[in-house]
Structures are given as structure tokens and as C-alpha cells.
Amino acid sequence: MKAVCWHGANDVRVETVPDPKILNPRDAIIKITSTAICGSDLHIYDGYIPTMQKGDILGHEFMGEVVELGSEVKNVKIGDRVVVPFTISCGNCFFCQRDLWSLCDNSNPNAWMVELQMGHSPAGLFGYSHLFGGYAGGQAEYARVPFADVGLFKIPDHLTDEQVLFLTDIFPTGYMAAENCNIKPGDVVAIWGCGPVGQFAIKSAFLLGAERVIAIDRIPERLQMAKEQGKAEILNYEEVDVGEALKEMTGGRGPDACIDAVGMEAHGTDAMAIYDKVKQAVRLETDRPTALRQVILSAGKGGHVSIAGVYGGFLDKIPMGSAMNKGLTFKMGQTHVHRYLKPLLNHIENGDLDPSFVITHKLPLNQAPHGYQIFKEKKDNCIKVVLKP
Ligand code: NAD
Ligand code: ZN
Known part of the structure; x- marks a missing residue:
């Protein structure tokens, strides 16, 4: 089959690789119909x-049709149209049972690597x-899905791929980011990053009752989408002092909650310098958590800080005195996609929102290298790329 393979920083290639096989009786094989490129x-x-x-x-971030099943899979059948959460979860361990799916104890055979670094x-x-x-990813023609009974969600036929694909990650991620803000009536939520995750955080903050959302980025078309689709007020961080502007917009109080939907944002050669460093150190140390610092410094007293953006390794110069x-209350983590999938599917079916609004590019799988490039460089007004195998 064809698949998008990593070969180094800024080097992805579409190659012919062996088809995936059932390795475990709880596995399924999916023929992929749509797959997206994520900020992660x-x-x-x-x-x-x-x-x-x-x-x-x-x-x-992928979905498709079930084409092969292990002998112990009961909840899905061949031919079912399904979406696949990006986190792999067994459904039975201490954490899955507590609805903390992205912390599953049984789905990471290389846990020892992580434990060497972080303890958990x-x-x-x-x-x-x-x-x-x-695990092999889903930017491919086929993928193996472990724990298929809990890792596949059936999708009604009347919804298009584009409407449901983002249930695999960025819609639940934006939603959990907003839920982690403990939004109360009248609250003002500020959101750093108007990429796909930020766009869903904006929508979700309003769904959860925010009175105002202020969205921050520097890319004009992303700010425009936040304003038009999201009904957010917008700030360009290259044009204004974000902290001052937020104070002014909230009568001096500061936002009640701040969401970091940026994470380890890299620009050009910086990324390469850090790459050289991690090759030696296996740990990422960066002095550039710009957005996160601003998030903490801008949050109002008693506020919530919700971190959806992905960080790894160690970060410097976090203003803990201010926090x-x-x-401040901090919440963060990889999204518990399984927890949110059905309620958010209901929102889509009710017409509360149509997640396809973020898609700016649909490309055949073999144009993935171009997709990565324009998404990274924010070229061609690119906000979200969907690949069609
Ligand atoms: P993206 O790269 O398209 O969007 C990031 C946006 O942040 C860009 O528009 C960029 O211009 C903006 N930005 C950069 N620096 C900024 C700053 N200082 N202030 C304000 N905005 C700034 O990525 P995305 O797909 O929207 O993902 C966003 C983050 O969410 C990534 O770190 C990704 O890894 C993470 N993520 C987390 C989860 C999770 O489970 N927690 C899931 C999916 C994605
Ligand atoms: Zn993702």
C-alpha cells in the first residue's frame, strides 16, 4: 500500500510499504477514506x-471502512464506516475505567522509554x-487498529467524511480545552493560536457558555476565520501588546480563562537547531514557550489555564510566581477522545456545528509532502489539509 513516511526533519515521502496485518485477536484493519495532517x-x-x-x-486523524477483523472483535463488523480516536486505549485498565483514555496503561508497549524520562x-x-x-499511522491506504471494540466508532451514513473526520482529534481537543476552563456564565475566554485546534476551542467555548472569546494569532486568514466562523474578537500578536490589550478589553480584570492552542511552535532554522540538540539529548529544552508564558501572565486572578498545545521535554522561564x-488552575493533557466522541457526534447531528469549516485543502495522498509544507509554512491560506488515499 501507499503511506506517508517520515525520513527526517522537513522530509516526508509517500512510499510503498507492506499492508498491515491482524496481529492480535482484538485488532481490525481499516481501509482509509480520509486522513488529515495535524499541528501535532x-x-x-x-x-x-x-x-x-x-x-x-x-x-x-483518520477514518474509513472496516475490511478485516480479529476473532475477538464484537462491536463492529466488516463494511462498517468508522472514525478512529488518535489515542489507543484498552478500555479495561484503571485509567480507561475512569474515563482517562489518553492515559491507558495497556496500549504503549514502549512505556519503558517514557518512564526513563518522565516517570509515567x-x-x-x-x-x-x-x-x-x-504504531503505524493513518496517512496511508490501510491501518491496523488495536482494541477495535473500543477504538472504532460507527458513523451514520448521512454524514460526510469531512463532517466527522475531526472527531478523531481536533474537535474533542478543542472541546476538552474549553471544558478544562470551567466556564461560567459571563466568562471571557482568551485563546492563543487560531490553527484548527484553536478554531474548535473557540466554537467549544461558546457551546459551553462563554460570553466572549478573544482569539490571538498572527496569520490574517486564521484570525479572519476565528472572527467570521467563530464569532470571536481577534488580536494580532505582532500588532498589539497582547497582555495590555486583554486587560483593556476586560475592564482591567484579565480573561477568566486562557487556552494555549499553540504548543511547540517552530519557525524555520530554529526547528533545525533544536533537532540537532534532541538528537544528542533525547530531551527537548527550548526557551521559546512564548505563547504559554503570555497565557500565564495574561490570565486574570483566580483564572483557569488550559493547555491543549503539545509540549515535550523541559520548558524554561515559566512565570510560576505570577501563577x-x-x-491559577492549570489543566492539560492529550485528549480523552473516547470520552467526547459520542456527545460531539450528537452536536454534529443536531446541526450545532459543521466541523468541515476548517478544511482549506483536499489533496490526494501522494501530495502529502506538499500538504505538510503549506500547512507548516501557512502558505496558500492553508488552515487544514485532508488527504484522500
Ligand atoms: P497549527 O500549527 O496549525 O496552529 C498553531 C497556531 O498557533 C498557528 O496558527 C500559529 O500562527 C499560532 N501561534 C504561534 N505562536 C503563537 C503565539 N505566540 N501566540 C498566538 N498564536 C501563536 O496547529 P493545530 O493543529 O491548531 O494544533 C495546535 C496545537 O495543539 C499543537 O501544539 C498540537 O500539537 C496540539 N494538539 C494537541 C492535542 C491534544 O490532545 N492535547 C491534540 C491535537 C493537537
Ligand atoms: Zn492531531
């Missing part, structure tokens, strides 16, 4: 994730390096 893939593309190997198949292991993730289990003295 850019961390790999930038070279920030040190445990990638040349030839690893990328991609964790997260769940396995599709297409996200050997630190997260080394302490304002009594």
Missing part, C-alpha cells in the same frame, strides 16, 4: 520528537513515534 504532526515534521525512525508511517507513560498514539508505542499569586 508538525512537531514530528519539525524534528521535535526524537524517537522517530526513518520510514515510520505518520498520521493519527501515556497511552499509545497512532503515527507518533516509538515513545508512544511505535501562584493569581491562584
